[in-house]
Amino acid sequence: MWKFILRRVLIMIPQLFILSIIVFAMAKAMPGDALSGKVMDPGISPERIEELRDQMGLNDPMHTQYIRWISNVAQGDFGQSYTHKTKVMNVIEDRVWQTVYLSLFTVIIIYALAIPLGILSGRYNDTWIDKAITGYTYVGFATPTFIFGLIVLFLFGFTLDLFPTGGTVSSKVDEGTFAYFLSKLNHMVLPAFSAALISTVGVVQYLRSEVVDNKLKDYVRTARSKGIPESKVYSRHxxxxxxxxxxxxxxxxxxxxxxxxxxxxxxxxxxxxxxxFVTSISLRDFSVVTALVMLTGFATLLGTLLSDIILSAVDPRIRIE
Known part of the structure; x- marks a missing residue:
C-alpha cells in the first residue's frame, strides 16, 4: 500500500508540472492583463501603465515569466493579487475552506439520498417504485444545474423564506459559538441541496445497476438455495x-x-x-485565477488517489503492491 501511494505521489509531480505549463499559457493567452482591467485608476497615463508593466515583469519573455512564477509556486507563493492588494494565498485561504465545507455537506446529502433510492430501485426493479426513481434520475440528467439552483432558491429562499439566500453566516452571531455553527450550516442548506439534487442521480443509477446485476450472480442463487433469509442475502451479499x-x-x-x-x-x-474564480477572471486577476486552477488540479489528483485507497481498503480482493 505505501509503495503504491509513494509511486502515485511521484507520478503527480510531472502531471502538476504539465498542468502548470497549460494553466500559465492559457492565462497569458487571455486578452489584456491586470493593468488593463478595472483595478487601475481610469485617469492614469499610458506611459505610467507601461512603466508599471515593466516593474511587474509583465513585458518579460514568456519563458522568463513562467520560470519566475513556477519557482515561486514551488515555494507556496502564488504572487500578489492585483485586485485585493494582498498575497494570493491570503485571498484564497478562507474561500477554500468555505467551498470544502460546502462540498463535504453536499456529499453527505448525496449519499443520504442516493443510497436508499438506489437500493429501492434495484431491489424492486421494473415496479412502480423503480419507475418513479428512474424518472427522477432522467429529469436530473436532463436539467442543468443552474435550473435546479434557481428553482430551489425561489421556492425555499424567497417564497417560503425558510433558509438564507446568500452569504455563509449571520452577522448577528458571535464566532466560535454553537449559534455560529448552526448559522453556517443553515446558510449551506440551499446550495448543498441544489448541488446534491443533480449529483445524486448518477450515484442512484450506478447503485441500481449494481444491485440488479448482483441479484443474478451465482453466489446469490447459492445463498438463496441454502435457505438464507432474503434480508441477509441483500445485506451480506x-x-x-x-x-x-x-x-x-x-x-x-x-x-x-x-x-x-x-x-x-x-x-x-x-x-x-x-x-x-468568476470574479478574478472578470477583473483579469491572473494570479488568483492560475492559483485556483492549480489548486483544483492538485485536489483532483488527490481525489483520484483517495478513491484508489478507499477501493483497496473496502475490497479485500484487491491487493495493491
Missing part, C-alpha cells in the same frame, strides 16, 4: 458487493464538487472559490 464502486467514487465526488462549485456559488452568492 448483494449490497456489500454493490457498494464497492460507490465507495471508490467518494474521492472523485468531493474533488468534483470543489472544482465544479462555480454555478452554485454564483447563484447563492456563496463566497467560495467558485465565486472568486
Amino acid at each position: 448483494i449490497l456489500r458487493n454493490s457498494f464497492l464502486p460507490i465507495a471508490a467514487f467518494l474521492g472523485y465526488e468531493i474533488t468534483g464538487l470543489i472544482g465544479g462549485s462555480i454555478i452554485i456559488e454564483t447563484i447563492f452568492s456563496y463566497p467560495g472559490i467558485g465565486q472568486l
Whole structure:
C-alpha cells in the first residue's frame, strides 16, 4: 500500500508540472492583463501603465515569466493579487475552506439520498417504485444545474423564506459559538441541496445497476438455495458487493464538487472559490485565477488517489503492491 501511494505521489509531480505549463499559457493567452482591467485608476497615463508593466515583469519573455512564477509556486507563493492588494494565498485561504465545507455537506446529502433510492430501485426493479426513481434520475440528467439552483432558491429562499439566500453566516452571531455553527450550516442548506439534487442521480443509477446485476450472480442463487433469509442475502451479499464502486467514487465526488462549485456559488452568492474564480477572471486577476486552477488540479489528483485507497481498503480482493 505505501509503495503504491509513494509511486502515485511521484507520478503527480510531472502531471502538476504539465498542468502548470497549460494553466500559465492559457492565462497569458487571455486578452489584456491586470493593468488593463478595472483595478487601475481610469485617469492614469499610458506611459505610467507601461512603466508599471515593466516593474511587474509583465513585458518579460514568456519563458522568463513562467520560470519566475513556477519557482515561486514551488515555494507556496502564488504572487500578489492585483485586485485585493494582498498575497494570493491570503485571498484564497478562507474561500477554500468555505467551498470544502460546502462540498463535504453536499456529499453527505448525496449519499443520504442516493443510497436508499438506489437500493429501492434495484431491489424492486421494473415496479412502480423503480419507475418513479428512474424518472427522477432522467429529469436530473436532463436539467442543468443552474435550473435546479434557481428553482430551489425561489421556492425555499424567497417564497417560503425558510433558509438564507446568500452569504455563509449571520452577522448577528458571535464566532466560535454553537449559534455560529448552526448559522453556517443553515446558510449551506440551499446550495448543498441544489448541488446534491443533480449529483445524486448518477450515484442512484450506478447503485441500481449494481444491485440488479448482483441479484443474478451465482453466489446469490447459492445463498438463496441454502435457505438464507432474503434480508441477509441483500445485506451480506448483494449490497456489500454493490457498494464497492460507490465507495471508490467518494474521492472523485468531493474533488468534483470543489472544482465544479462555480454555478452554485454564483447563484447563492456563496463566497467560495467558485465565486472568486468568476470574479478574478472578470477583473483579469491572473494570479488568483492560475492559483485556483492549480489548486483544483492538485485536489483532483488527490481525489483520484483517495478513491484508489478507499477501493483497496473496502475490497479485500484487491491487493495493491
